[in-house]
Amino acid sequence: MRWKEGEYWLRDAVKYVEFPPDRRRVQEELYEHMISRNLDFLARGASEEEADRLVCEAMGDPEEVGKALAEVHKPFWGYFLRVLRIVMALVLLLCAFQMFLYHGGNSLRYYRSERQLYEAHMEGWIGQSSAEKCGDYRFRLRRAGVAGPREEPWPQARHMDEDSPLLVFGDEEEIHQFIPPGSHLVLELRASTWDPLLGNPELDSRGFTVQDSLGNRCGAYVYAVHDWGFFSEMMILTRDFDPAAEWAVLTYDSGDRSFRLPVRLKGEGT
Amino acid sequence: MAREATPGGLDLLVLHLLSEREMYGYEIVTELASRSNAVFQMKEGTLYPLLHRLEKEGAVTAYEEKKEGRTRRYYRITRKGRGRLAQQREEWREYAAAVNAVLCMPG
Numbered sequence: 001m002r003w004k005e006g007e008y009w010l011r012d013a014v015k016y017v018e019f020p021p022d023r024r025r026v027q028e029e030l031y032e033h034m035i036s037r038n039l040d041f042l043a044r045g046a047s048e049e050e051a052d053r054l055v056c057e058a059m060g061d062p063e064e065v066g067k068a069l070a071e072v073h074k075p076f077w078g079y080f081l082r083v084l085r086i087v088m089a090l091v092l093l094l095c096a097f098q099m100f101l102y103h104g105g106n107s108l109r110y111y112r113s114e115r116q117l118y119e120a121h122m123e124g125w126i127g128q129s130s131a132e133k134c135g136d137y138r139f140r141l142r143r144a145g146v147a148g149p150r151e152e153p154w155p156q157a158r159h160m161d162e163d164s165p166l167l168v169f170g171d172e173e174e175i176h177q178f179i180p181p182g183s184h185l186v187l188e189l190r191a192s193t194w195d196p197l198l199g200n201p202e203l204d205s206r207g208f209t210v211q212d213s214l215g216n217r218c219g220a221y222v223y224a225v226h227d228w229g230f231f232s233e234m235m236i237l238t239r240d241f242d243p244a245a246e247w248a249v250l251t252y253d254s255g256d257r258s259f260r261l262p263v264r265l266k267g268e269g270t
Numbered sequence: 271m272a273r274e275a276t277p278g279g280l281d282l283l284v285l286h287l288l289s290e291r292e293m294y295g296y297e298i299v300t301e302l303a304s305r306s307n308a309v310f311q312m313k314e315g316t317l318y319p320l321l322h323r324l325e326k327e328g329a330v331t332a333y334e335e336k337k338e339g340r341t342r343r344y345y346r347i348t349r350k351g352r353g354r355l356a357q358q359r360e361e362w363r364e365y366a367a368a369v370n371a372v373l374c375m376p377g
Binding site for chain 2: 013026028029030032033035036037058059060061062064065068069071072073
Protein backbone atom coordinates (compact mmCIF):
# COMPACT_ATOMS: atom_id res chain seq x y z
CA MET A 1 0.00 0.00 0.00
CA ARG A 2 1.30 3.41 -0.90
CA TRP A 3 1.16 5.45 2.23
CA LYS A 4 3.57 8.31 1.99
CA GLU A 5 1.31 11.33 2.02
CA GLY A 6 -0.80 9.80 4.79
CA GLU A 7 2.23 9.41 7.00
CA TYR A 8 3.13 13.05 6.52
CA TRP A 9 -0.43 14.05 7.34
CA LEU A 10 -0.38 11.98 10.50
CA ARG A 11 2.99 13.31 11.61
CA ASP A 12 1.91 16.91 10.99
CA ALA A 13 -1.31 16.44 12.95
CA VAL A 14 -0.03 14.65 16.04
CA LYS A 15 3.02 16.83 16.56
CA TYR A 16 0.78 19.38 18.30
CA VAL A 17 -0.09 16.92 21.07
CA GLU A 18 2.70 17.49 23.54
CA PHE A 19 2.16 14.76 26.11
CA PRO A 20 3.78 11.58 24.65
CA PRO A 21 1.28 8.95 25.93
CA ASP A 22 -1.64 11.03 24.60
CA ARG A 23 0.20 11.59 21.33
CA ARG A 24 0.69 7.85 20.93
CA ARG A 25 -2.98 7.17 21.55
CA VAL A 26 -4.12 9.88 19.14
CA GLN A 27 -1.71 8.67 16.47
CA GLU A 28 -2.93 5.09 16.75
CA GLU A 29 -6.55 6.15 16.50
CA LEU A 30 -6.05 8.46 13.53
CA TYR A 31 -3.90 5.85 11.81
CA GLU A 32 -6.65 3.27 12.21
CA HIS A 33 -9.15 5.69 10.76
CA MET A 34 -6.93 6.52 7.80
CA ILE A 35 -6.30 2.85 7.05
CA SER A 36 -10.06 2.23 7.00
CA ARG A 37 -10.62 5.17 4.71
CA ASN A 38 -7.74 4.12 2.47
CA LEU A 39 -9.14 0.62 2.07
CA ASP A 40 -12.51 2.14 1.30
CA PHE A 41 -11.10 4.25 -1.53
CA LEU A 42 -9.16 1.28 -2.88
CA ALA A 43 -12.34 -0.80 -2.85
CA ARG A 44 -14.04 1.87 -4.90
CA GLY A 45 -11.38 1.53 -7.56
CA ALA A 46 -8.89 4.25 -6.68
CA SER A 47 -5.21 3.61 -7.27
CA GLU A 48 -2.93 3.42 -4.23
CA GLU A 49 -1.49 6.83 -4.96
CA GLU A 50 -4.91 8.32 -5.46
CA ALA A 51 -6.28 6.66 -2.33
CA ASP A 52 -3.41 8.07 -0.32
CA ARG A 53 -4.15 11.58 -1.55
CA LEU A 54 -7.91 11.24 -1.09
CA VAL A 55 -7.46 10.06 2.49
CA CYS A 56 -5.49 13.19 3.34
CA GLU A 57 -8.13 15.36 1.72
CA ALA A 58 -10.88 13.61 3.64
CA MET A 59 -9.04 14.06 6.91
CA GLY A 60 -8.81 17.83 6.52
CA ASP A 61 -6.07 20.25 7.47
CA PRO A 62 -3.55 18.47 9.73
CA GLU A 63 -2.63 21.71 11.47
CA GLU A 64 -6.25 22.49 12.30
CA VAL A 65 -6.87 18.95 13.54
CA GLY A 66 -3.62 18.89 15.50
CA LYS A 67 -4.31 22.21 17.22
CA ALA A 68 -7.84 21.14 18.11
CA LEU A 69 -6.45 17.92 19.60
CA ALA A 70 -3.83 19.88 21.52
CA GLU A 71 -6.64 21.95 23.06
CA VAL A 72 -8.10 18.79 24.54
CA HIS A 73 -4.84 17.05 25.44
CA LYS A 74 -3.13 19.64 27.57
CA PRO A 75 0.29 18.43 28.70
CA PHE A 76 -0.03 19.89 32.21
CA TRP A 77 -2.49 17.32 33.51
CA GLY A 78 -0.66 14.53 31.73
CA TYR A 79 2.61 15.45 33.35
CA PHE A 80 0.91 16.13 36.67
CA LEU A 81 -0.60 12.65 36.72
CA ARG A 82 2.70 11.14 35.68
CA VAL A 83 4.57 12.96 38.47
CA LEU A 84 1.85 11.94 40.91
CA ARG A 85 2.33 8.31 39.91
CA ILE A 86 6.09 8.58 40.39
CA VAL A 87 5.66 10.21 43.79
CA MET A 88 3.25 7.49 44.87
CA ALA A 89 5.65 4.82 43.65
CA LEU A 90 8.47 6.45 45.63
CA VAL A 91 6.33 6.60 48.75
CA LEU A 92 5.50 2.91 48.37
CA LEU A 93 9.17 2.12 47.84
CA LEU A 94 10.06 4.11 50.94
CA CYS A 95 7.46 2.23 52.95
CA ALA A 96 8.76 -1.06 51.58
CA PHE A 97 12.29 0.00 52.46
CA GLN A 98 11.25 0.87 56.00
CA MET A 99 9.54 -2.49 56.32
CA PHE A 100 12.65 -4.15 54.97
CA LEU A 101 14.67 -2.45 57.67
CA TYR A 102 12.38 -3.88 60.27
CA HIS A 103 11.83 -7.32 58.85
CA GLY A 104 14.76 -8.26 56.65
CA GLY A 105 18.33 -7.51 55.72
CA ASN A 106 21.35 -6.68 57.82
CA SER A 107 19.73 -4.23 60.16
CA LEU A 108 17.17 -6.82 60.80
CA ARG A 109 19.57 -9.13 62.44
CA TYR A 110 19.33 -6.72 65.28
CA TYR A 111 15.56 -6.66 65.26
CA ARG A 112 15.24 -10.36 64.73
CA SER A 113 17.46 -10.95 67.66
CA GLU A 114 15.43 -8.51 69.68
CA ARG A 115 12.25 -10.28 68.81
CA GLN A 116 13.79 -13.59 69.80
CA LEU A 117 15.01 -11.88 72.89
CA TYR A 118 11.55 -10.73 73.81
CA GLU A 119 10.10 -14.16 73.27
CA ALA A 120 12.86 -16.08 75.01
CA HIS A 121 13.98 -13.86 77.81
CA MET A 122 11.48 -11.20 78.64
CA GLU A 123 8.21 -11.13 80.44
CA GLY A 124 5.57 -8.57 80.96
CA TRP A 125 6.23 -6.31 78.00
CA ILE A 126 3.65 -3.63 78.21
CA GLY A 127 3.46 -0.77 75.79
CA GLN A 128 3.14 2.69 77.26
CA SER A 129 1.67 5.70 75.60
CA SER A 130 2.98 8.51 77.74
CA ALA A 131 5.38 10.90 76.03
CA GLU A 132 7.83 13.30 77.55
CA LYS A 133 9.34 16.33 75.92
CA CYS A 134 13.03 16.91 76.33
CA GLY A 135 14.60 19.71 74.35
CA ASP A 136 13.64 19.14 70.74
CA TYR A 137 12.80 15.51 71.37
CA ARG A 138 9.61 13.94 72.48
CA PHE A 139 10.31 10.55 74.00
CA ARG A 140 7.78 7.79 74.09
CA LEU A 141 8.27 4.46 75.75
CA ARG A 142 7.69 1.73 73.19
CA ARG A 143 8.50 -1.37 75.15
CA ALA A 144 9.84 -2.38 78.52
CA GLY A 145 10.72 -5.67 80.07
CA VAL A 146 12.98 -7.60 82.33
CA ALA A 147 15.62 -9.63 80.53
CA GLY A 148 17.07 -12.77 81.97
CA PRO A 149 20.62 -13.93 81.55
CA ARG A 150 21.62 -14.03 77.93
CA GLU A 151 23.47 -16.89 76.40
CA GLU A 152 23.63 -15.61 72.86
CA PRO A 153 25.69 -12.52 72.05
CA TRP A 154 23.88 -9.23 71.92
CA PRO A 155 23.42 -7.97 68.43
CA GLN A 156 25.64 -5.36 66.94
CA ALA A 157 24.41 -1.93 67.76
CA ARG A 158 25.54 1.60 68.21
CA HIS A 159 25.98 2.53 71.81
CA MET A 160 27.49 4.97 74.21
CA ASP A 161 31.00 5.10 75.45
CA GLU A 162 30.76 4.85 79.21
CA ASP A 163 33.40 7.53 79.61
CA SER A 164 31.68 9.95 77.32
CA PRO A 165 28.48 11.89 77.95
CA LEU A 166 27.62 11.64 74.27
CA LEU A 167 26.22 8.80 72.27
CA VAL A 168 28.90 7.41 70.01
CA PHE A 169 29.53 4.43 67.79
CA GLY A 170 30.91 1.26 69.25
CA ASP A 171 31.65 -2.18 67.94
CA GLU A 172 30.16 -5.49 68.84
CA GLU A 173 32.94 -6.55 71.19
CA GLU A 174 32.53 -3.53 73.39
CA ILE A 175 28.83 -4.11 73.70
CA HIS A 176 29.40 -7.59 75.01
CA GLN A 177 31.51 -6.14 77.74
CA PHE A 178 28.78 -3.74 78.73
CA ILE A 179 26.08 -6.31 79.20
CA PRO A 180 26.92 -8.94 81.79
CA PRO A 181 24.70 -11.90 82.59
CA GLY A 182 22.00 -11.16 85.10
CA SER A 183 18.55 -9.69 85.28
CA HIS A 184 18.20 -6.38 83.50
CA LEU A 185 15.47 -3.90 82.86
CA VAL A 186 15.44 -3.04 79.19
CA LEU A 187 13.56 0.01 77.95
CA GLU A 188 13.03 1.00 74.36
CA LEU A 189 12.32 4.67 73.78
CA ARG A 190 11.30 6.27 70.53
CA ALA A 191 11.98 9.93 69.80
CA SER A 192 10.04 11.61 67.02
CA THR A 193 12.67 13.75 65.42
CA TRP A 194 14.59 14.55 62.28
CA ASP A 195 17.55 15.40 64.44
CA PRO A 196 19.69 12.31 65.04
CA LEU A 197 20.23 11.32 68.63
CA LEU A 198 23.68 9.93 67.99
CA GLY A 199 26.37 12.42 68.82
CA ASN A 200 23.88 15.05 69.86
CA PRO A 201 25.42 17.12 72.64
CA GLU A 202 21.97 17.88 74.02
CA LEU A 203 21.61 14.35 75.24
CA ASP A 204 23.80 13.17 78.06
CA SER A 205 23.56 9.42 78.12
CA ARG A 206 24.76 9.35 81.73
CA GLY A 207 21.68 11.22 82.87
CA PHE A 208 19.35 8.20 83.14
CA THR A 209 18.35 6.57 86.41
CA VAL A 210 15.69 4.05 87.27
CA GLN A 211 13.77 3.68 90.49
CA ASP A 212 11.63 0.60 90.95
CA SER A 213 8.57 -0.17 93.08
CA LEU A 214 10.75 -1.87 95.70
CA GLY A 215 12.60 1.35 96.36
CA ASN A 216 15.79 0.46 94.52
CA ARG A 217 17.43 3.23 92.59
CA CYS A 218 20.13 2.48 90.10
CA GLY A 219 21.83 3.91 87.04
CA ALA A 220 20.66 3.17 83.54
CA TYR A 221 22.67 3.53 80.41
CA VAL A 222 22.01 3.73 76.76
CA TYR A 223 23.37 0.69 75.01
CA ALA A 224 21.93 1.12 71.55
CA VAL A 225 20.69 3.97 69.40
CA HIS A 226 19.20 3.82 65.94
CA ASP A 227 18.58 6.87 63.84
CA TRP A 228 16.01 6.10 61.15
CA GLY A 229 15.50 9.50 59.60
CA PHE A 230 11.91 10.02 60.68
CA PHE A 231 12.58 8.97 64.23
CA SER A 232 15.25 7.61 66.53
CA GLU A 233 15.15 4.71 68.89
CA MET A 234 17.14 4.28 72.02
CA MET A 235 17.58 1.17 74.13
CA ILE A 236 18.27 1.73 77.80
CA LEU A 237 19.46 -0.93 80.16
CA THR A 238 19.57 -1.19 83.95
CA ARG A 239 21.79 -3.90 85.30
CA ASP A 240 20.84 -6.25 88.10
CA PHE A 241 17.24 -5.19 88.11
CA ASP A 242 15.01 -6.95 90.61
CA PRO A 243 12.47 -8.95 88.57
CA ALA A 244 9.97 -8.77 91.45
CA ALA A 245 9.45 -5.04 90.83
CA GLU A 246 5.97 -4.21 89.59
CA TRP A 247 6.78 -0.85 88.15
CA ALA A 248 9.70 1.49 87.64
CA VAL A 249 10.25 5.12 86.79
CA LEU A 250 12.84 6.13 84.28
CA THR A 251 14.25 9.55 85.04
CA TYR A 252 16.43 11.65 82.84
CA ASP A 253 18.08 14.62 84.41
CA SER A 254 20.89 16.56 82.84
CA GLY A 255 21.29 20.27 83.42
CA ASP A 256 18.11 22.04 82.40
CA ARG A 257 16.62 19.04 80.65
CA SER A 258 14.71 16.35 82.45
CA PHE A 259 11.78 13.99 82.07
CA ARG A 260 10.24 11.03 83.85
CA LEU A 261 8.54 8.06 82.26
CA PRO A 262 6.55 5.55 84.34
CA VAL A 263 7.01 1.92 83.33
CA ARG A 264 4.48 -0.69 84.35
CA LEU A 265 5.97 -4.17 84.40
CA LYS A 266 3.35 -6.50 85.92
CA GLY A 267 -0.01 -6.33 84.21
CA GLU A 268 -2.90 -3.94 84.38
CA GLY A 269 -3.99 -2.24 87.58
CA THR A 270 -0.83 -2.81 89.53
CA MET B 271 -24.64 18.98 -1.86
CA ALA B 272 -21.81 18.25 0.55
CA ARG B 273 -21.68 20.35 3.67
CA GLU B 274 -19.96 20.20 7.02
CA ALA B 275 -22.16 19.98 10.05
CA THR B 276 -22.01 23.09 12.19
CA PRO B 277 -19.65 22.63 15.12
CA GLY B 278 -22.39 23.19 17.68
CA GLY B 279 -24.67 20.66 16.03
CA LEU B 280 -22.03 17.98 15.71
CA ASP B 281 -22.12 17.19 19.43
CA LEU B 282 -25.83 16.49 19.13
CA LEU B 283 -25.41 14.26 16.09
CA VAL B 284 -22.51 12.27 17.50
CA LEU B 285 -24.18 11.81 20.88
CA HIS B 286 -27.34 10.68 19.14
CA LEU B 287 -25.47 8.07 17.08
CA LEU B 288 -23.68 6.83 20.19
CA SER B 289 -26.97 6.62 22.07
CA GLU B 290 -28.02 3.98 19.56
CA ARG B 291 -24.89 1.86 19.83
CA GLU B 292 -21.18 1.96 20.59
CA MET B 293 -19.13 3.06 17.61
CA TYR B 294 -15.57 3.83 16.60
CA GLY B 295 -14.55 7.02 14.84
CA TYR B 296 -14.62 5.85 11.24
CA GLU B 297 -17.99 4.22 11.81
CA ILE B 298 -19.41 7.48 13.15
CA VAL B 299 -18.18 9.40 10.09
CA THR B 300 -19.63 6.93 7.59
CA GLU B 301 -22.90 6.63 9.49
CA LEU B 302 -23.26 10.40 9.62
CA ALA B 303 -22.64 10.75 5.88
CA SER B 304 -24.92 7.85 5.05
CA ARG B 305 -27.89 9.02 7.13
CA SER B 306 -27.67 12.60 5.90
CA ASN B 307 -27.31 11.53 2.26
CA ALA B 308 -23.81 12.97 2.30
CA VAL B 309 -25.05 16.39 3.43
CA PHE B 310 -23.00 16.12 6.63
CA GLN B 311 -19.62 15.24 5.25
CA MET B 312 -17.23 16.55 7.76
CA LYS B 313 -13.49 16.75 7.53
CA GLU B 314 -12.90 13.45 9.23
CA GLY B 315 -9.91 14.48 11.31
CA THR B 316 -12.04 17.04 13.13
CA LEU B 317 -14.19 14.29 14.63
CA TYR B 318 -11.44 13.19 17.00
CA PRO B 319 -10.94 16.45 18.90
CA LEU B 320 -14.70 16.41 19.41
CA LEU B 321 -14.77 12.80 20.62
CA HIS B 322 -11.82 13.37 22.93
CA ARG B 323 -13.44 16.49 24.33
CA LEU B 324 -16.67 14.61 24.99
CA GLU B 325 -14.64 11.91 26.68
CA LYS B 326 -12.83 14.44 28.82
CA GLU B 327 -16.14 16.02 29.80
CA GLY B 328 -17.50 12.61 30.79
CA ALA B 329 -20.21 12.51 28.13
CA VAL B 330 -18.67 9.40 26.57
CA THR B 331 -16.22 6.74 27.61
CA ALA B 332 -13.83 4.90 25.34
CA TYR B 333 -12.35 1.43 25.24
CA GLU B 334 -10.17 -0.43 22.80
CA GLU B 335 -11.11 -3.63 21.13
CA LYS B 336 -9.12 -5.84 18.79
CA LYS B 337 -10.94 -7.23 15.83
CA GLU B 338 -9.37 -9.02 12.90
CA GLY B 339 -5.92 -7.84 13.94
CA ARG B 340 -6.96 -4.19 14.15
CA THR B 341 -7.34 -2.22 17.33
CA ARG B 342 -10.32 0.08 17.31
CA ARG B 343 -11.29 2.59 19.91
CA TYR B 344 -15.00 2.38 20.63
CA TYR B 345 -16.99 5.16 22.22
CA ARG B 346 -19.95 4.65 24.52
CA ILE B 347 -22.34 7.31 25.74
CA THR B 348 -22.56 7.83 29.50
CA ARG B 349 -25.49 8.83 31.69
CA LYS B 350 -24.13 12.36 31.67
CA GLY B 351 -23.93 12.21 27.88
CA ARG B 352 -27.56 11.11 27.65
CA GLY B 353 -28.58 14.03 29.80
CA ARG B 354 -26.72 16.40 27.55
CA LEU B 355 -28.23 14.77 24.47
CA ALA B 356 -31.74 15.27 25.82
CA GLN B 357 -31.00 18.91 26.54
CA GLN B 358 -29.49 19.51 23.09
CA ARG B 359 -32.40 17.78 21.39
CA GLU B 360 -34.78 20.13 23.17
CA GLU B 361 -32.72 23.17 22.18
CA TRP B 362 -32.68 21.94 18.59
CA ARG B 363 -36.45 21.50 18.56
CA GLU B 364 -36.95 25.04 19.80
CA TYR B 365 -34.48 26.37 17.25
CA ALA B 366 -36.04 24.43 14.35
CA ALA B 367 -39.54 25.52 15.41
CA ALA B 368 -38.43 29.14 15.50
CA VAL B 369 -36.86 28.93 12.03
CA ASN B 370 -39.96 27.19 10.65
CA ALA B 371 -42.17 29.83 12.21
CA VAL B 372 -40.23 32.57 10.46
CA LEU B 373 -40.37 30.71 7.17
CA CYS B 374 -44.10 30.02 7.73
CA MET B 375 -43.51 26.30 7.46
CA PRO B 376 -45.29 23.71 9.59
CA GLY B 377 -43.14 22.57 12.57
